Amino acid sequence: MQLYDLELSGNCYKVRLFLSLIGQPYELIPVDFLGGAHKKPPLSDMNPFCEIPILTDGALTLRDSQAILIYLARQYGGEAWLPTEAASMAQVMEWVMMAENEIARGPNDARLHDKFGYELDHGLAVDKAKRVLSLLEAQLEGKEWLALDRPTIADIACFPYVALGHEGRIPVGDHPNVAAWINRIKSLPRFVTMPEL
Ligand SMILES: N[C@@H](CCC(=O)N[C@@H](CS)C(=O)NCC(=O)O)C(=O)O
Structure with missing residues (x-):
């Protein structure tokens, strides 16, 4: 591989x-x-x-x-990270899709603009990123993980650009549920990091 x-x-x-x-x-x-x-x-x-x-x-x-x-x-990964049971699989995919869409066009674009100089509308990316943080904060109210009662690929897909948000001027700031979720992912066994995380 x-x-x-x-x-x-x-x-x-x-x-x-x-x-x-x-x-x-x-x-x-x-x-x-x-x-x-x-x-x-x-x-x-x-x-x-x-x-x-x-x-x-x-x-x-x-x-x-x-x-x-x-x-x-x-x-x-077996059944743990992406189950085959229909409802659970779809619940994981809801958040995997958020990584491909809202997170890509929000915190990812803001970071591309600030860190790498891509010609993107930073204001628009910030607006989208703020919405992402609000949606995640609400989803994580009383929950440890985004989709199921355990970590899944939904958490892994969404994690990087949310946790790197400060590089695009979108710090997690006053979103305690998101901050706790980031720390939970960082505490997973065999977690590896990347620069600026
Ligand atoms: N939807 C794709 C997006 C991949 C993507 O945009 N990759 C960036 C690096 S993070 C890239 O290769 N960009 C090409 C470029 O900027 O020339 C994915 O999730 O892998």
């Missing part, structure tokens, strides 16, 4: 984190992102979207961090 990776990418980090949590060995392949390696063959052939992370497992090549989490959870 190989992961094409960038250390500072939250999308790559969530895959590294999950691989560590489930104890799955893999080979890390750093991508020369500044040199644009992800936009040229062979990576652009592996992922025509020209983005990382990319995961290979035997003959399988996968793009998209959420899709990769789903694959790893089902293939290697």
Whole structure:
């Protein structure tokens, strides 16, 4: 199994984190992102979207961090991280989708603007990120984990860009449920960190 990776990418980090949590060995392949390696063959052939992370497992090549989490959870994680029972699976996916949508366009975009100089509407990203924090704060009222009564890939998918929010001027601030949830994830066995977390 190989992961094409960038250390500072939250999308790559969530895959590294999950691989560590489930104890799955893999080979890390750093991508020369500044040199644009992800936009040229062979990576652009592996992922025509020209983005990382990319995961290979035997003959399988996968793009998209959420899709990769789903694959790893089902293939290697048993029932724990993504159950097959219909309602539970859908409840996990509700929050995995939030990582792909609201979190990507909120705290992720704000960080891309501030830390990496991407030409994005920072004000719009901040508005979306504030909504993300409010929704998470409400969901975590009286609950330890986002979807089920245990950690699932919903928590892993949403965690990185929320916890890195300060890099886009979206600190968790007065959201105690979100702050406690972040600390809970950081306390999981085999947790690994990334810069600025
Ligand atoms: N939905 C994708 C988004 C992946 C993505 O945007 N990756 C960034 C790095 S974090 C990237 O490769 N961007 C390409 C670029 O900026 O040129 C995922 O979750 O993996």
